[in-house]
Amino acid sequence: MALDQIVDGLSEVSCDVLVIGGGTAGPMAALKAKLKNPKANVVLLEKANVKRSGAISMGMDGLNNAVIPGYATPEQYTKEITIANDGIVDQKAVYKYAQNCYSIIEELDSFGIRFLKNENGDYAVKKVHHIGTYVLPMPNGETVKKALYRQLRRARILISNRYMATRLLKSSDGRIAGAISVNTRTAEMLVIKAKAVILCMGAAGRLGLPTSGYMFGTYENAANSGDGYSMAYHAGAALANLECYQINPLIKDYNGPACAYVAGPFGAFTANNEGSRFIECDYWSGQMMLEFYNELLSGKGPVFLQLKHLHPDTISEIESTLHKVERPTRGLFQQGRGVDYRNDSIEMHISEIGFCSGHSASGVFVDDNARTTVPGLYAAGDMASVPHNYMLGAFTNGAVAGIDAMEFADSHDFAEFDAADVARERDRVMAPTRREDGIPPNQVEYKTRRLVNDYLQPPKVTRKYELGMRRLAETRQDMQEHMIARNAHELLRALEVQSIMDCADMAVHASLYREESRWGLYHWRTDFPEKDNENWFCHTLLSKQNGKMTSEKRAVEPYVVPIADDEKDLYDKQRIRATA
């Protein structure tokens, strides 16, 4: 059979709870749903292979936001994240995470994932954030996915690899009814009826174009093309604060973390070309990124992560972590460049833009039970709106989603969807395969992402955004009328481009709506350079209403943990001040 030959087919299955995305949040959601009701059917659908999919494909070096008794309190963590996110936080979900995450750490420990302990047997938590202490190294962090996979097999979760979900199905009264998916190697379509659906589809990490020009050289796992954001949008769910982009300080060209969270606690720091510190704190916030950006433009760049001043044994320890876990090819990259951490600093750069609540706040709106605004539809992990929630947040909120979704499934029957919706989606999905001639997905994708860089990368200029919107609309028309896919693999890419295009449109719309600057570099609008708490101390919710992209304000819920006036701007003071 020819490579990735297209097979015409459509079948239908059903389950109680459908989890889409088998990276970090998804496996935990599936596991918790199944443990909640062992008689129920739980399907875990994954575009790649659950064994090695998602952001933690090769494991993770540690927990960045562990709230461990004796080191930090849920109140303190909630306060820190509120301040780091410029106050635009529904604290209930953050506080719930902070309360629950320690039990998830203990559960991960019981799965065989080890966390660093000191000579007294206590967790060896490190300080990276501005105020509190939450970073906990994982000595065997490369085994995370294997440990999770064992649990999934033991619990008899039904795993379907190499199926890409494309659209959600709903009933006429607006309840979730299932999802439509396509096999990435045969293009056969599969409809999955479900009583509840949990979206755990990761960040929109293929939105901007890396400066290397290599389309898959992204910070996020390049499979994370924003499909979840797009699906939630088309299902009518609200998406929160999309203008709060993800932009990260990364190893230049390699485009992966350096990683200050690993090296910082040992004494490494971010320095300019003079070897001087210029930021107070290496924690990734928009305010820190703005100082990073300013330094690069000031003539004092390049910016480096500096560790050559450390003891050789310390450097070896950092090196063994950086070159073994999360992004192990960092070692190969540095070797190719002739960079030895003992003699050389690591050249850093600013990443392209993306959506990711794991590091910022842009995600499908969820409450403290991981519920979206569509009944029966849940979201967790990098694509859900709980801010700065990293890997442990994905696990913890995935668990919340799994339990609540199974309760929903237990008290509801299948919702009925319209067969015409499936037929319409089948036509949309297969359209690029039915053209004889046209533009291949890689060219449409390159152009879309190049436009994102040219017009959408902050600082955000209204006129540039308006031009960007026009150019994107022209490219969308090409995509809809002329894109071709000659085999199932190209069809996978063609579908991903459509998610990327939707995310680009949402980025424009959300950014133009919020007429102020906030979150440092993430939403710096030159036409509205000041923070405007009077008019914009609120969330923005973007959704599809009557077929049209719409934004509205949503009040920030009253705080659970009060923030004193003199604490509110702690993250605004990121630049190191010269002292006489």
Place this chain on the structure above:
Amino acid sequence: MPLASYQTSVPVVVDDAKCIADKGCTVCVDVCPLDVLRISDMTNKAYMAYDECWYCMPCEADCPTGAVTVNIPYLLR
């Protein structure tokens, strides 16, 4: 519009002498998050069919015979 093929030097290299895909092994193809590896119809060995690599390493780490090597893609090397 006619399509041209575009030459790229691919980052993932398979040592045919060590690869046991001809004996039924599909591990590297199975684990790749970007789904870019395939088994060749001509040689029955694994190879990189699509230059869409996140240089992430599961193919190399999980290969039972050490046949797979991940290089940094040339554009960002």
